[in-house]
Amino acid sequence: MVVDTFAADKRQTAAEGQTAAQPSPEQARPEEDPIHPLRFGVNYTPRHGWFHSWHDFDPARARADLDAIAGLGLDHVRVFHLWPLLQPNRTLVRTAAVDQLAHLVDLAGEAGLDVMVDGVQGHLSSFDFYPEWTRSGHHRNVFTDPEAIDAQAALLRTLGRALAGRPHLLGLQLGNELNNLVEHNPVTPDEVDHYLDTLLAAARDGLGESGGLVTHSAYDAAWYGDDHPFTPQASARKGDLTTVHPWVFSGDCARRYGPRSPQVGHLAEYGTELAKAYATDPARPVWVQETGAPEPHIPAADAPDFARATVRNAAGCAGLWGVTWWCSHDVDRSLADFPELEYTLGLFDSTGRPKPIAEALAETVADLRAAPPAPETRDTALVLDCTPGTRSVSGPGGAYFEAWMRARADGGRPAVVLAGRADDAEYLAARGIKEVVRPS
Structure with a gap:
């Protein structure tokens, strides 16, 4: 098992109450801070009881999980509470549940890990978690009902105020892949914009002068789904940075091309470059916030090499904030009704033992810290x-996706530019693009 000294140094710093302040999105811009260290972390899934563990939160078990994560040399976690437990009534945010979350954040800091907190869950690993006040006879569309929006804003303000000022807090995200909820909550792109703007403002208000990142996330339909109401523009222009979740099962990518294919190995890199194209700010950072090796899409024997390729290829992108693996621990098979792939996504198995993919990720992260990669030139x-x-067309199987992947497999390092900006000389220069090619 590889244990990176980075984690030990972070634990010592945290113990002294002197965790280094994290750079703002502006400081993270590559042209202003070319040596900004990439961040490498994991989405924390509790080993005991999955997220149902919030019903009987056990700090000792959480601390053991977090120490194991830090032992891989990772520097941050993303954490999730359950919406119904936090806000069981539209006008009630439970103090005890908020205190649990704050305790977990503090435990992570003591382990040497910085923390991103997702507020509205929402959706996790194929399960939806709605408070009862949004359901049955009380049904409210969570994206469009004014009272439901106000309630979610109040929750985010409360979480922000409870967590503000902690030196190891990275920031507050609205929730996990909220666009998974559109099937039961019909919404238009304009209504999504209003929803996101309202909740982002509430999160900022909650964090106040202490600052921290304020972000939102969406699963791949936002980028590849025809007429999906969560748009690429919303992902790439709202919040402090762009988050992408490039999953190999989206568009059946791994099965379509093969688990060892260039299309799979470069998928996170491609997702990062696609996100940059939709941003109005050429220097806006991109965070590969979820990527993982789900079986059977990525067989266990291929998972270590997949992790190495995914992280190294993404690390070559200018403006990358970091990579956060999904997830820390396998779901225990004593828990029923999960899709098969959810049981094998962890770096650790359900007994807490590190898997080969954990060692591969730890070694790759250590190597990238020892010799930080220079961003690859993408002048075409x-x-x-x-x-x-x-x-x-930009998703797996689409004509544009395949053209980009052919160019990459041939040794090129293509950027992505939207047709509407292809003749904008000032914009192209800001991105370092010297040649624009239209796929044939």
Whole structure:
């Protein structure tokens, strides 16, 4: 098992109450801070009881999980509480549940880990978690009902105020892949914009002058789904940085091309470059916030090499904030009704033993810290010409996706540029793009 001294140094610093302040998104911009260290972390899934463990939160078990994560040399975790437990009534945020979350954040800091907190869960690993005041005879559309939006804003303000000022807090995210809820909560792109703007403002208000990142996340339909109401523009322009969740099962990518294919090995890199194309700020950072090796899409024997390739290829992107693996621990098979792939996504198995993929990730992170990669020159861009109704051309199986992957497999390092910016000389110069190519 590789144990990185970075984690030990972080634990010592945290114990002294002197965790280094994290750079703001502006400080993270590559042209202003070319030696900004990449962040490497994991999405924390409790080993005992999965997220149902919030019903009987055990600090000792949580601390053991977090110490194991820190032992891999990772520097941060993303954590999730359950919405119904935090806010069982529209006008009630439970102090005890908020205190549990704050305790977990403090335990992570003591282990040498910085923490990103997701507020509204929402959706986790194929299960939806709605408070009862949004359901049955009290049904409210969580994206469009004014009272439901106000309640979620109040929750985020409360969480922000409870967590503000902790030196190891990275920030507050609205929730995990909220666009998974659109099937039961119909919404338009304009309504999504209003929803996100309202909740982002509430999160900022909660964190106050202490600052911290304020972000939101969406699963891949936001980028590849024709007419999906969560848009690439919303992902790439709202919040302090862009989060991407490039999963190999989206568009059946791994099965379509093969688990060892260039398309799979470069998927997180591609997702990062696609996100940069939709941003109005050429220097906006991108966070690969979820990526993982789900079986059977990625067989266990291929998972270590997949992790190495994914992290190294993404690390070559200018403007990358970091990579956060999904997830820390396998779901115990004593828990029923999960999709098969959810049981094998962890770096640790359900007994807490590190898997081969954990060692591969730890070694890759250690290598990248020892010799930080210089961002790859991407002076040639492929033009992406699509409408909201043809967004799928940029996803696995789509003509644009395949053109970009061919160029990458041939040794190129293509950027992505939207058709509407392909003739904007000032914009292209800001991104370092010298040649624009339209896919044939």
